[in-house]
Amino acid sequence: MKRRAKILLIMVMMVVASACVLTACGAKSASGEEKPVIGVILYKYDDTFMSFVRKAIEASNHNSATIEMKDSQSSQTMQNDQVDTMIANGVKALAINLVDTQSASTIIEKARAADLPVVFFNKEPEASALSSYDKAWYVGTTSAEAGIIQGEMMAKMWHDNPFWDKNFDGIVQYVLLKGEQGHPDAEARTQYALEAMANKGLMLEALELKAGRWESEKGKSMMEDWIAKHGDAIELVISNNDNMALGAIESLTAHGYFDQGQYMPVFGVDALPDALEQIKAGKMAGTVLNDAKNQGKATFELTYNVAMGREPLDGTNWKFDENKAIRVPYVAVTIDNIKFAAEAYK
Incomplete structure (x- = not known):
C-alpha cells in the first residue's frame, strides 16, 4: 500500500508540474509579481513586416510575462483552433493578428465564453465587432x-x-501593386494614395492594378509581366508595401533600370530595413514608416495590463480613439530622413 501511495503521489506531482508548464504556475516576473501567460497568434510568421512586430512584442516583455506564440500560416481555421487550445491551456489574455478580419466575431465569442480579454493587432476588425465585447x-x-x-x-x-x-503628356502613367483584394489596409492605401495625388493636381492613368498578396516574389513576377507589356510607358510604380516594391525593383534592375540614366520611381509602405537600403542606393524613391516597434510595444503593454487585471492603458502613454483602438502614426520616409526610419528597427 505504501508503494502504491508513493506512485500515486508522484503521478499527482507530475500532473501539477505539467499544468505549471502550461500556465506559468508560480513563475515570477522581474518585479516579483506572478507572471501571466499571454497567448499571441500571428497570421503568418514569414510576413516580413509581421516578423518585426513579433520581435518588438518579445523585446517589450522584459520577463514580465510568459508569451506563448503561434503561427497560423495564413489559415483562419488553424488560428481558431489555436485560440481554443490557448484558452484550454489557461492563458490570461489573447493578442490576435487575424488571418481574416471577418473572423473577429468568432474569436470574440470564444474569448467572451472564457471571460478572457482579447487584443487584436495590425489587422483591424470591424468597429461593431470590437464594440460588441467590453474586453x-x-x-x-x-x-x-x-x-x-x-x-x-x-x-x-x-x-x-x-x-x-x-512622354511629357502631363499624365502619370502608373502601375500599382495592391496587397490583397478586400484587405482593409490594401483597399485604404490604394484608394487614398490615388486620391491624394489627384487632390494635389496630378492627372492619373492606371496601366495596371493587381493584387500581389504583399509578397516580394509576386511583386517581381508582376513587374516582369508589366515591363514586357508596357515597356518604358510605365512612369511610376506604386506599392501597398515594401515587400512587393522590393520585388519590383529586382525586376526593374534586371531590365537595366537605375543604371546609365534609366530611372523608375518606386514607392512602398513599411520602411523595412531592406527598403531603406534601396533608398540609399537610389532605387526606391520613398516609403512610409509603418512603425513595427511601437505596434509591438503597444500590443504587449495593453495585453499584459489586461492579463494582470489592470486598466488597459495603465502606466502607458497610449490613448484610445472612439473605437477602442490605439493608433500608431505613419511617417513619410525619403533619403532626407532615413536615419529616423532606421531607428524604428533597432
Whole structure:
C-alpha cells in the first residue's frame, strides 16, 4: 500500500508540474509579481513586416510575462483552433493578428465564453465587432493615413522631378501593386494614395492594378509581366508595401533600370530595413514608416495590463480613439530622413 501511495503521489506531482508548464504556475516576473501567460497568434510568421512586430512584442516583455506564440500560416481555421487550445491551456489574455478580419466575431465569442480579454493587432476588425465585447481592443494604424502620406509624397516628388513624365503628356502613367483584394489596409492605401495625388493636381492613368498578396516574389513576377507589356510607358510604380516594391525593383534592375540614366520611381509602405537600403542606393524613391516597434510595444503593454487585471492603458502613454483602438502614426520616409526610419528597427 505504501508503494502504491508513493506512485500515486508522484503521478499527482507530475500532473501539477505539467499544468505549471502550461500556465506559468508560480513563475515570477522581474518585479516579483506572478507572471501571466499571454497567448499571441500571428497570421503568418514569414510576413516580413509581421516578423518585426513579433520581435518588438518579445523585446517589450522584459520577463514580465510568459508569451506563448503561434503561427497560423495564413489559415483562419488553424488560428481558431489555436485560440481554443490557448484558452484550454489557461492563458490570461489573447493578442490576435487575424488571418481574416471577418473572423473577429468568432474569436470574440470564444474569448467572451472564457471571460478572457482579447487584443487584436495590425489587422483591424470591424468597429461593431470590437464594440460588441467590453474586453476587446485593437492596436494598429489608421489605414487611410498611409495612403494619404504616400500619395502626397509621390505628388510632391513628381512635381519636383518633371523628367519623370517621360512622354511629357502631363499624365502619370502608373502601375500599382495592391496587397490583397478586400484587405482593409490594401483597399485604404490604394484608394487614398490615388486620391491624394489627384487632390494635389496630378492627372492619373492606371496601366495596371493587381493584387500581389504583399509578397516580394509576386511583386517581381508582376513587374516582369508589366515591363514586357508596357515597356518604358510605365512612369511610376506604386506599392501597398515594401515587400512587393522590393520585388519590383529586382525586376526593374534586371531590365537595366537605375543604371546609365534609366530611372523608375518606386514607392512602398513599411520602411523595412531592406527598403531603406534601396533608398540609399537610389532605387526606391520613398516609403512610409509603418512603425513595427511601437505596434509591438503597444500590443504587449495593453495585453499584459489586461492579463494582470489592470486598466488597459495603465502606466502607458497610449490613448484610445472612439473605437477602442490605439493608433500608431505613419511617417513619410525619403533619403532626407532615413536615419529616423532606421531607428524604428533597432
